[in-house]
Amino acid sequence: MTAGIAPYDARYFERYAEMAGTPMGRALNQARCELVERHTDGAVVDIGIGAGTFIKCRLGHHLRPTYGYDVNPAGVAWLHRNSLFVDPYELEGVESITCWDVLEHIPDFEKLVNRVKRYVFVSIPIFQDATHARMSKHFRPEEHCWYFTEYGLKAVFSKLGFDCVEANATEASLGREDIMSFAFKRRVLDERHHPEWTLDESHFAVLRSMRGRP
Incomplete structure (x- = not known):
C-alpha cells in the first residue's frame, strides 16, 4: 500500500500515554521488555516511541540503555527533553532496534533494517492471506504500507541478513487480535554494518509492484 499521512501529533502522543496506563498497556510493555531481555542487554533504539512507555520501562525497571527515534514532533x-533522541538514519549502524506496531508504517523499512548490527524486535499484525488482511481491523490504507504473513515477514528479514530467533503470540493472548512478536538476529558472525546487505532486484520488483510504483 501507499499510505497516506497519518496524524502524528500531540494528540497521537497523548492517546498512547492514556493506553500505557491501562492493565493491557502495562502487560504489553512488560512482555516487550522481557522479549528484548531474553536476547540482549545491550543498547536499543525504539523506533516510533508512542508516548515513550517502552523506553521508560526498559530504563527504569531493567536499567538497560534505551534510546528512541520518531517522526511525531511531540515524540521528538x-x-x-530526556536526551534520548538517536537518528539511526544518520549513523553507520546501531546495535539493535525495536519496532512495536511501527514496521508496517515505514514505506522503505529496509533502509532502517540495513543499519542494524545485531537485533530487530518487531510486533506487527500477521495475516493468513490477502483476504484476511482486507477484512481485518488492522487494514488501514491511510496508515499501514505493509501487510505480512508470518512466512513473508521471515522471508523478507532473511533477505536482509537476519534469522528469526523467536516468534510468539503473547500480545494476541493479551487481547490484541492477530498481533505477533518477533526477534530477528543478524546472521553474520562479526555483525558489522555492510550497506550491501539489502534486498535483491527480484525482491525489489515485488515490493515496487506491491506499492504500485513503475
Missing part, C-alpha cells in the same frame, strides 16, 4: 520533543 519528549526524546530531546
Whole structure:
C-alpha cells in the first residue's frame, strides 16, 4: 500500500500515554521488555516511541540503555527533553532496534533494517492471506504500507541478513487480535554494518509492484 499521512501529533502522543496506563498497556510493555531481555542487554533504539512507555520501562525497571527515534514532533520533543533522541538514519549502524506496531508504517523499512548490527524486535499484525488482511481491523490504507504473513515477514528479514530467533503470540493472548512478536538476529558472525546487505532486484520488483510504483 501507499499510505497516506497519518496524524502524528500531540494528540497521537497523548492517546498512547492514556493506553500505557491501562492493565493491557502495562502487560504489553512488560512482555516487550522481557522479549528484548531474553536476547540482549545491550543498547536499543525504539523506533516510533508512542508516548515513550517502552523506553521508560526498559530504563527504569531493567536499567538497560534505551534510546528512541520518531517522526511525531511531540515524540521528538519528549526524546530531546530526556536526551534520548538517536537518528539511526544518520549513523553507520546501531546495535539493535525495536519496532512495536511501527514496521508496517515505514514505506522503505529496509533502509532502517540495513543499519542494524545485531537485533530487530518487531510486533506487527500477521495475516493468513490477502483476504484476511482486507477484512481485518488492522487494514488501514491511510496508515499501514505493509501487510505480512508470518512466512513473508521471515522471508523478507532473511533477505536482509537476519534469522528469526523467536516468534510468539503473547500480545494476541493479551487481547490484541492477530498481533505477533518477533526477534530477528543478524546472521553474520562479526555483525558489522555492510550497506550491501539489502534486498535483491527480484525482491525489489515485488515490493515496487506491491506499492504500485513503475
